[in-house]
Amino acid sequence: MANGGPDNCSNCIHNRAVREVEAGNLAGLEEFMRRSWCSLREVNITRPHWTYCANAASHPPSDGCEPKGWIRASGLYEGYVRIPWHGSVEPQVEVPARCHVCRRETDQGITIDDEGQTLGFCTNRHYVEWWQTRHEDPDLDPEAFETPEERFGDR
Ligand SMILES: [Zn+2]
Incomplete structure (x- = not known):
């Protein structure tokens, strides 16, 4: 496709x-x-x-x-999933990142420009958790996405 x-x-x-x-x-x-x-x-x-x-x-x-x-982008692959843009700012996907939420470092993360500062995320889930501190969308459930433990296979 x-x-x-x-x-x-x-x-x-x-x-x-x-x-x-x-x-x-x-x-x-x-x-x-x-x-x-x-x-x-x-x-x-x-x-x-x-x-x-x-x-x-x-x-x-x-x-x-x-x-x-919202505009949505394709998220990190965990099956095809979509993640919202940060307003008019597009998330960069599959890029090196240090997670703003849990501090994990990964070569295949997400980054977003937030008013001139670049924030990183390890997973779609942590990106969406952060996103919800800035935007409201009751239909967007962070729990629908893989946890870092599921994604990275530790724990
Ligand atoms: Zn994280």
Whole structure:
């Protein structure tokens, strides 16, 4: 499968690059990636096939264009899971990190830019636990994600 679900930015009418493809103005995947930009939320989309939101649509929506919910990224692989962006800031996934929550160091963690400071996380779960100290979403349950003990096999 080329992507992680139908509701991603690579098909979405709000993605400037999708509109440029439809107009015949874009050549190739590289340019598509570089030109991907969400005109609804006004953010750069670096991984359009792996970035999701509830507004994703292949046709102009009939119910207006208010952003709904969070942009989501593909999280660390534990099966395909999605983690929310920190507002308009995209989490970096599968990068070296020292966990802000538990201090574990890993080569395959998550980092996020938080007002100029880079915070690291060992797992999707610790990222989401931190995220919930900044945002509210009663539908997002940190316990749905692997614990560090499950992920790293210690304990
Ligand atoms: Zn941790």
